[in-house]
Amino acid sequence: xxxxxxxxxxxxxxxxxxxxxxxxxxxxxxxxxxxxxxxxxxxxxxxxxxxxxxxxxxxxxxxxxxxxxxxxxxxxxxxxxxxxxxxxxxxxxxxxxxxxxxxxxxxxxxxxxxxxxxxxxxxxxxxxxxxxxxxxxxxxxxxxxxxxxxxxxxxxxxxxxxxxxxxxxxxxxxxxxxxxxxxxxxxxxxxxxxxxxxxxxxxxxxxxxxxxxxxxxxxxxxxxxxxxxxxxxxxxxxxxxxxxxxxxxxxxxxxxxxxxxxxxxxxxxxxxxxxxxxxxxxxxxxxxxxxxxxxxxxxxxxxxxxxxxxxxxxxxxxxxxxxxxxxxxxxxxxxxxxxxxx
Amino acid sequence: xxxxxxxxxxxxxxxxxxxxxxxxxxxxxxxxxxxxxxxxxxxxxxxxxxxxxxxxxxxxxxxxxxxxxxxxxxxxxxxxxxxxxxxxxxxxxxxxxxxxxxxxxxxxxxxxxxxxxxxxxxxxxxxxxxxxxxxxxxxxxxxxxxxxxxxxxxxxxxxxxxxxxxxxxxxxxxxxxxxxxxxxxxxxxxxxxxxxxxxxxxxxxxxxxxxxxxxxxxxxxxxxxxxxxxxxxxxxxxxxxxxxxxxxxxxxxxxxxxxxxxxxxxxxxxxxxxxxxxxxxxxxxxxxxxxxxxxxxxxxxxxxxxxxxxxxxxxxxxxxxxxxxxxxxxxxxxxxxxxxxx
DNA sequence: TTGTACGCGTTATCAT
DNA sequence: ATGATAACGCGTACAA
Numbered sequence: 001x002x003x004x005x006x007x008x009x010x011x012x013x014x015x016x017x018x019x020x021x022x023x024x025x026x027x028x029x030x031x032x033x034x035x036x037x038x039x040x041x042x043x044x045x046x047x048x049x050x051x052x053x054x055x056x057x058x059x060x061x062x063x064x065x066x067x068x069x070x071x072x073x074x075x076x077x078x079x080x081x082x083x084x085x086x087x088x089x090x091x092x093x094x095x096x097x098x099x100x101x102x103x104x105x106x107x108x109x110x111x112x113x114x115x116x117x118x119x120x121x122x123x124x125x126x127x128x129x130x131x132x133x134x135x136x137x138x139x140x141x142x143x144x145x146x147x148x149x150x151x152x153x154x155x156x157x158x159x160x161x162x163x164x165x166x167x168x169x170x171x172x173x174x175x176x177x178x179x180x181x182x183x184x185x186x187x188x189x190x191x192x193x194x195x196x197x198x199x200x201x202x203x204x205x206x207x208x209x210x211x212x213x214x215x216x217x218x219x220x221x222x223x224x225x226x227x228x229x230x231x232x233x234x235x236x237x238x239x240x241x242x243x244x245x246x247x248x249x250x251x252x253x254x255x256x257x258x259x260x261x262x263x264x265x266x267x268x269x270x271x272x273x274x275x276x277x278x279x280x281x282x283x284x285x286x287x288x289x290x291x292x293x294x295x296x297x298x299x300x301x302x303x304x305x306x307x308x309x310x311x312x313x314x315x316x317x318x319x320x321x322x323x324x325x326x327x328x329x330x331x332x333x334x335x336x337x338x339x340x341x342x
Numbered sequence: 343x344x345x346x347x348x349x350x351x352x353x354x355x356x357x358x359x360x361x362x363x364x365x366x367x368x369x370x371x372x373x374x375x376x377x378x379x380x381x382x383x384x385x386x387x388x389x390x391x392x393x394x395x396x397x398x399x400x401x402x403x404x405x406x407x408x409x410x411x412x413x414x415x416x417x418x419x420x421x422x423x424x425x426x427x428x429x430x431x432x433x434x435x436x437x438x439x440x441x442x443x444x445x446x447x448x449x450x451x452x453x454x455x456x457x458x459x460x461x462x463x464x465x466x467x468x469x470x471x472x473x474x475x476x477x478x479x480x481x482x483x484x485x486x487x488x489x490x491x492x493x494x495x496x497x498x499x500x501x502x503x504x505x506x507x508x509x510x511x512x513x514x515x516x517x518x519x520x521x522x523x524x525x526x527x528x529x530x531x532x533x534x535x536x537x538x539x540x541x542x543x544x545x546x547x548x549x550x551x552x553x554x555x556x557x558x559x560x561x562x563x564x565x566x567x568x569x570x571x572x573x574x575x576x577x578x579x580x581x582x583x584x585x586x587x588x589x590x591x592x593x594x595x596x597x598x599x600x601x602x603x604x605x606x607x608x609x610x611x612x613x614x615x616x617x618x619x620x621x622x623x624x625x626x627x628x629x630x631x632x633x634x635x636x637x638x639x640x641x642x643x644x645x646x647x648x649x650x651x652x653x654x655x656x657x658x659x660x661x662x663x664x665x666x667x668x669x670x671x672x673x674x675x676x677x678x679x680x681x682x683x684x
Numbered sequence: 685t686t687g688t689a690c691g692c693g694t695t696a697t698c699a700t
Numbered sequence: 701a702t703g704a705t706a707a708c709g710c711g712t713a714c715a716a
Contacts, residue, residue: 050458052693054393076418116392394709
């Protein structure tokens, strides 16, 4: 059923080797042979077999992108950038979704897919030290996000702690004195926003403000609903113990918090200032618009793809591999209505 | 470098055939042989070669998902569902992004990737009659969204016209008399929201209201910014010619329109009612919350994957293929604050 | 129950 | 410049 190079060769009256040469644009082929072969390809509707080519070449032309949830805007933007950048370089992208499940993360790195793809870009939620440790000889992995590569694998991210500190400092500088944090996570579970929590604490301390545990709300996840509930918990502290500013570890959390503020009749930013993290477009359209720490997501994606491709190339060559890198990408504190000075 | 079945066989003291049997869980293998082979696999770190297997089997285990933009929430949700469902059935998903470019759509369907994947789920923006027409013998395609398959390929979607009519009727029933439409598109370009515009028009006519061309704003695309600009254009019509209700072809357009209303001091829903389309979670959190036509997106994704898999199976078998189907999925009109009766 | 041998469609080496 | 031929790693018909 499928038409092969041999079929094309027969019709064009040449050998299969010549067809391969034409397909791969080998330089030394006479013009009329090219024409005959091209005609035969058209006529027969020949398409190269990706499987055969990968088997022969040992390269699949595929990268793997592993994220928790594709429909979380931050990951969606990341995916956009990765797919775009990979396509420009002639690579396809297999997307996998872990739904926050460590087992799925493991499978993505150790299962057959990891071998099928030439490399993996992973936005991990769980701790992965063990996985990476066993990963010797596997196809290369580039980490994106908060989890660092610990010298084992390349990592692309921003300085989460510095960014969180800057956001918190901004809240303090606009006159807030009781600044809360939403987004840390229950003790022994995923330590998602650990670095951001640390930055928050540092900024507070630098400003001579107390670090108040009651103002740190741990959430199971980073969705709008979690922010909504966390904010409700903060408001339940009562008028005098309530925060007058909140730094949220993600924009989605902040948008949820914003909703609770609205439904509770708490005015933003006059009674309560809010800053998120991620730089989502949604925050430009919320009411009030949302202040946020905006990482250069397109750049993160671009650098991740390039780093992965570089490592693939290095591994293909005989040269010994360069050591794993931690690359920091720029971010911006974007001040909007939700944290204007009062 | 890569370890093959032959390597494993040598170490386990069996033939390659036996290794293959163990890997594929062939029923009739003695227990101790299984143990020896398994041990050898572990020790050597053997991983099956996906390339060799696809070549041999003629199946890659990959589906292709083609969408305009991964970070548009509607497509992100679709991608989530497709990837989830495909994974459950043992298929990987290659994601491609057309960025609205017809050339890229064509390439996704006719390029090598189309052959690599066993089938394609396509959310097309351009007209694709020509592409589908030439697609005889290619791997199967399932269409998602507004563009129908015209009997050539399977199509999964909702009844866009009925849904748009229901949304418009709802606006009329809450007392709006000048109902506008945002989202049609410039004449000869993509006819993105054609069906939804038709439903809008039908509902107006049924209600005995005039179809006023000045209340139809055509947008280049379906993003927040387009909605923002379109709404500004509507408000510029002046106090007496302005609409008192707007049906937007997507939620993103509606959220943009909402922003313009807010910055222009137009009260929603009292002065202006708004209904979107897509059922995005973002609309549950906007201020005011957004009424919307919500298709069952998870179901669309699920049915799309199943339909594609069924067609792949049918094509593999000798049976002649069943005719292409148009499958309609349920939708819901979700009324929220933006269109409450005044 | 297991071993032998062949072919899937390509690319690449060796000749010519 | 092009033709014959050998791998690439795996699944399976056939044989034992």
